[in-house]
Amino acid sequence: MLEQITLTIDGAQHEVTAGTTGAELFFDDRQVVVMRVDGVLRDLDRPLESGTVVESVAIDSPDGLNVLRHSTAHVMAQAVQALRPDAKLGIGPYITDGFYFDFDVAEPFTPEDLKTLEKMMQKIVNQNQRFVRRVVTEHEARTAMAHEPYKLILLDKSANADEAGEGVNVEVGAGEITIYDNVERKSGDTIWCDLCRGPHLPNTKLISNAFALTRSAAAYWLGSEKNKQLQRIYGTAWPTKDALKAYQERVAEAERRDHRKLGAELDLFSFPDELGSGLPVFHPKGGIIRKAMEDYSRQRHTEAGYDFVYTPHITKGHLYEVSGHLDWYRDGMFPPMHVDAELNEDGTVRKPGQDYYLKPMNCPMHTLIYRSRGRSYRELPLRLFEFGSVYRYEKSGVVHGLTRVRGMTQDDAHIYCTREQMKDELTSTLNFVLGLLKDYGLDDFYLELSTKDPEKYVGSDEVWEESTRTLEEVGQASGLELLPDPGGAAFYGPKISVQAKDALGRTWQMSTIQLDFNTPERFEIEYQGADGTRRRPVMIHRALFGSVERFMGVLTEHYAGAFPAWLAPVQVVGIPVAEAFNDYMFDVVDKLKAQGIRAEVDISSDRFPKKIRTASKEKVPFVLIAGGEDAEAGAVSFRFRDGSQDNGVPVDTAVARIVEAVRTRAR
RNA sequence: GCCUCCAUAGCUCAGUCGGUAGAGCGUUUCACUCGUAAUGAAAAGGUCAUCAGUUCGAUUCUGAUUGGAGGCUCCA
Numbered sequence: 126m127l128e129q130i131t132l133t134i135d136g137a138q139h140e141v142t143a144g145t146t147g148a149e150l151f152f153d154d155r156q157v158v159v160m161r162v163d164g165v166l167r168d169l170d171r172p173l174e175s176g177t178v179v180e181s182v183a184i185d186s187p188d189g190l191n192v193l194r195h196s197t198a199h200v201m202a203q204a205v206q207a208l209r210p211d212a213k214l215g216i217g218p219y220i221t222d223g224f225y226f227d228f229d230v231a232e233p234f235t236p237e238d239l240k241t242l243e244k245m246m247q248k249i250v251n252q253n254q255r256f257v258r259r260v261v262t263e264h265e266a267r268t269a270m271a272h273e274p275y276k277l278i279l280l281d282k283s284a285n286a287d288e289a290g291e292g293v294n295v296e297v298g299a300g301e302i303t304i305y306d307n308v309e310r311k312s313g314d315t316i317w318c319d320l321c322r323g324p325h326l327p328n329t330k331l332i333s334n335a336f337a338l339t340r341s342a343a344a345y346w347l348g349s350e351k352n353k354q355l356q357r358i359y360g361t362a363w364p365t366k367d368a369l370k371a372y373q374e375r376v377a378e379a380e381r382r383d384h385r386k387l388g389a390e391l392d393l394f395s396f397p398d399e400l401g402s403g404l405p406v407f408h409p410k411g412g413i414i415r416k417a418m419e420d421y422s423r424q425r426h427t428e429a430g431y432d433f434v435y436t437p438h439i440t441k442g443h444l445y446e447v448s449g450h451l452d453w454y455r456d457g458m459f460p461p462m463h464v465d466a467e468l469n470e471d472g473t474v475r476k477p478g479q480d481y482y483l484k485p486m487n488c489p490m491h492t493l494i495y496r497s498r499g500r501s502y503r504e505l506p507l508r509l510f511e512f513g514s515v516y517r518y519e520k521s522g523v524v525h526g527l528t529r530v531r532g533m534t535q536d537d538a539h540i541y542c543t544r545e546q547m548k549d550e551l552t553s554t555l556n557f558v559l560g561l562l563k564d565y566g567l568d569d570f571y572l573e574l575s576t577k578d579p580e581k582y583v584g585s586d587e588v589w590e591e592s593t594r595t596l597e598e599v600g601q602a603s604g605l606e607l608l609p610d611p612g613g614a615a616f617y618g619p620k621i622s623v624q625a626k627d628a629l630g631r632t633w634q635m636s637t638i639q640l641d642f643n644t645p646e647r648f649e650i651e652y653q654g655a656d657g658t659r660r661r662p663v664m665i666h667r668a669l670f671g672s673v674e675r676f677m678g679v680l681t682e683h684y685a686g687a688f689p690a691w692l693a694p695v696q697v698v699g700i701p702v703a704e705a706f707n708d709y710m711f712d713v714v715d716k717l718k719a720q721g722i723r724a725e726v727d728i729s730s731d732r733f734p735k736k737i738r739t740a741s742k743e744k745v746p747f748v749l750i751a752g753g754e755d756a757e758a759g760a761v762s763f764r765f766r767d768g769s770q771d772n773g774v775p776v777d778t779a780v781a782r783i784v785e786a787v788r789t790r791a792r
Numbered sequence: 793g794c795c796u797c798c799a800u801a802g803c804u805c806a807g808u809c810g811g812u813a814g815a816g817c818g819u820u821u822c823a824c825u826c827g828u829a830a831u832g833a834a835a836a837g838g839u840c841a842u843c844a845g846u847u848c849g850a851u852u853c854u855g856a857u858u859g860g861a862g863g864c865u866c867c868a
Contacts, residue, residue: 233796342863343795350865354795357863389803398841398859454868486868520793523866615868639868666868703826730825738829752827764828772827 130175144172147179148327156183158326159192166192168258168324184331184364194219196256196326197246197336197362198226203307203317204245205358208238214319215275215346215355222372223361227344229275233356234341242358243338249307250332254316256325257306266302266320275346276320335369336362379629384681385526391686391694391743393677394527403524403531405674410694413723415677417692419512421564421790422536422669429557431510431538436490438514442480447647448489449583453616459483459518487513488641488666491539492648495662500652505662506542506550512673513537527678534673540665541650547663551599551621551638558623558636558669559603564790565680566689567635569626571606575613582616584643592640593619617643620666627683635676639666687766690746690783691790697724697783698740699761702733702752709756713749713776720784737764747783 128143134150141150147169151157160167161180166188173179182188198217205212205228215227234242261269263280270276280302305325306315326332338360346352363369380386388394393411396404407415423433442461445451450458459482466478484490491509500507514534523529542550559570574597577589600607600621607621614620620639624632641664651659670676680688690696697717699710710726717724727736740748748764754773755761761779762772774782785791 236797340862341796344864345794348865350794354864356795359863396859402859450868457866457868488868517868520866522793522795522864524860529867617868700828701826702828705826730823732825732831733827735830737827741829748828750827754827762827768828770828 130173132173132175133178135179135181141173143175146170146172147181150179151181154181154183156185157181158184158189158331159324161188166324168256169327171258184326185368190364191219192324192326193332193364194224194360194362196329197332197360198224199256199305199307199317199319199321199325200246200249200329200332201242201338201358201360202226202228202319203249204242206317207245208242213275214273215357216279217319223339223359225344225357225359227275227346227355227357229353229355233343234358239338239341239358243336246336246338247334250329250334253310253328253330254307255310255328256323257308257315258323258325259304259306259318260301261304263302266304269304269318270320273320279320332362333364333366335364335366336360337369337373375629379631379682382629382682382685383526384528384678387681387686388527388678393681393694401531402521403519403529405527405530405532411677413694414680414688414692415673418565418670418673418677418680419536421691422561425557425561425564426510426538429508431508434491434494434509434511436487436494436511436513437484438516439481439483440490442482444489444493445482445485448486448492448644449616449647450485450489453581454485457517457519458485459516483516484513485515485517487511487515487535487537488539488644488664489648491537492644492650492664495539495541496648496650500541500650500662502543502652502654502660505652506540506546508538508540510536510538527674527681530672530674533675535668536670536673537666537668540667541645541652541662542665543652543654543660544663547640547665548595548599550665551595551640552602554638554665554667555599555603555621555623558638558667559605561669562623562625562635565676566683566792567625567627567679571608571624572600572603573608573610573613573622573624573634574600575610575615575620575622577614577619578612578616582614584617584646588642589619592642596621596638596640615639617641618666625679627679628685629682631682633679635671635679636669637667637671640664641666687744687746689790689792691787693744693746694723695725695743695745696722696787697747697749698736698743698745699724699726699749699751700733700736700740701726701728702750704728706751706753706756710749710751713751713761713779716776716780717783720780722780722783722787740764741766746786749779 129140130143132139132141147160147167151169159182160169161182162173163177166182184193195218198219202214202217209230211231213229215229217224217226266280267277303321303323304318305321305323307317308314309316338358341356341358343354344357346355361369361372363372388411391410392408393414394405394407397406442451461480461482463478463480465476466474467476469475494509495507512534514532516532519529519531524531540550540554576593582589596619618639618641620637622634623636625635626632645661645664650662652662654660697714699714701707701710707726707728714724714726727740729736731739737748744766746766750762750764758773760773760775762770763774763779764770
């Protein structure tokens with residue numbers, strides 16, 4: 126008689142025969158591709174033990190997708206080794222929306238290779254190979270992987286795989302060493318195998334035809350610059366062809382929204398080669414958007430009690446010796462210009478001269494303003510704000526559109542306050558920042574708390590602890606999700622950053638609020654307390670846009686170039702139905718201009734439908750149309766960006782509506 | 793910084809197996825204009841990124857430089 130065991134299956138107790146596998150348990154649900162046993166993902170074909178809690182995992186669940194993508198990565202690696210028998214395997218984990226696999230190959234992969242590989246993968250999928258798990262000893266694993274040097278390195282590291290580097294723990298985990306064999310269904314032959322922690326899909330058929338290889342690129346082995354670069358192939362995989370298509374459409378939409386593309390199409394900004402990498406110029410239309418952003422920011426900062434200051438773009442090097450930047454970030458600064466040196470005729474130095482640097486940060490200069498005279502506790506908190514232009518020597522490979530530049534303008538403020546004021550000041554700053562971001566149209570946030578990097582910090586542990594705790598309390602009080610970012614802090618203090626999600630659900634790090642106990646020390650700034658003693662203020666760094674340039678890039682993508690009326694370069698275009706109504710249209714536009722609205726009349730020689738098309742392509746928020754019917758009624762007709770209309774609106778009403786939309790910053 | 797790829801008109805791209813180039817859009821001009829995403833015609837516009845090398849001759853081949861793309865590493 127067969128022994129019966131008790132399992133908790135998807136929440137309910139069941140009695141089953143001992144030795145029952147997940148595959149038998151869930152055989153009638155083809156969506157189930159893997160299972161979770163006592164919280165751990167397992168292959169379906171593993172027998173279940175009495176008393177365990179078993180949950181089915183569907184292919185379209187987050188874990189199921191990860192397994193699907195990991196298995197697809199195996200299929201790809203099998204195809205790669207068939208195409209390039211000399212290819213050595215690196216690691217091949219799942220990632221967001223897909224997977225990659227690294228290979229050491231003599232020649233990089235070409236786009237044609239990717240197409241060939243996709244076809245080979247489809248053949249493997251159609252063969253319906255089984256993924257078979259095999260527990261091995263370390264010796265067996267080393268024998269099986271004798272020709273895979275990188276796998277042998279992984280075995281060396283298996284004891285502490287979780288710390289070894291990106292993706293390593295997908296291959297080998299602490300505990301058992303396992304190999305996954307790809308077994309051909311008909312012959313039972315093992316066609317391919319890989320050292321892998323699993324779990325995997327039961328078979329390749331489940332991958333169906335909903336996968337694609339997307340790109341190839343180089344990547345450092347184990348993610349370290351010191352290691353050899355391997356060739357990485359990225360791919361994506363989905364439960365259904367429709368899901369794959371939806372993903373590809375999302376990628377295409379992101380490409381259409383790319384601010385570099387829209388910036389050129391809408392004539393907002395450009396990156397002249399003559400200026401150098403990462404140095405943008407803003408064209409008149411981009412300038413209007415930027416000015417509107419800055420004007421509103423100034424207005425709000427004035428209301429919130431900030432003082433406006435201005436500082437130069439260049440300074441003697443000594444300032445950044447005092448601040449510590451030359452110690453910590455010299456590589457990220459433009460090299461110095463050496464000036465004022467004088468030489469004797471024989472080439473010996475008569476006057477040594479000195480180094481000037483472009484400024485990479487505003488804080489030291491603001492601190493000099495603080496220090497320019499004695500300060501009283503009555504002045505604190507002192508909030509110094511500047512649209513401060515900074516220059517950073519970003520490595521050539523990382524410069525990217527407006528989001529990573531070498532010259533940028535920060536909406537930078539430094540708040541000097543007492544330790545007692547610190548918490549309230551942080552709280553009100555965070556609220557100020559969140560409120561302002563919402564006004565610009567971003568409203569889906571979470572916070573990140575970046576804490577000390579043990580290899581890169583100054584100041585005492587005690588101070589770090591206090592400031593970290595304070596930031597954490599403030600973050601938690603905000604009610605937003607607060608995620609830890611260990612080691613992410615700047616050398617001088619911990620920070621809270623606001624992460625905003627855009628219209629496509631992508632996350633951007635926006636504002637940062639940083640505590641700094643270090644700069645006040647280094648610059649020895651003080652204030653006189655009510656009791657007459659000299660005390661050291663605390664300094665808070667905060668930027669809301671981060672950089673104006675980057676924020677504009679993010680907003681461009683968030684709005685897909687269709688900026689809300691208050692930011693739009695051209696807010697209204699008047700289109701007369703025929704030339705005879707030009708004057709009528711001009712009268713309407715003049716009324717709008719009198720109210721400060723950016724309005725134009727399209728009097729080009731284009732025909733009416735072409736003018737509509739032009740205005741649509743320029744993403745103008747309000748198109749006003751006037752012809753005979755409207756003119757007789759003293760009205761205009763609206764055409765909105767979505768193509769909808771509102772005809773016969775009295776002119777004064779139309780003007781009021783537009784003015785109101787701009788005033789309220791309506792979307 | 794590293795790897796791979798790329799650079800032809802303002803934009804998107806074709807082309808030249810080495811003999812100085814073409815389309816569409818845009819621009820200009822002319823004609824035509826009456827209701828919601830492209831009226832027609834003509835013209836202008838290019839040291840084929842820059843600098844060297846090979847060659848009778850280089851936009852084309854080679855190298856370097858600059859700039860760009862996608863990754864990796866980095867991001868105060």
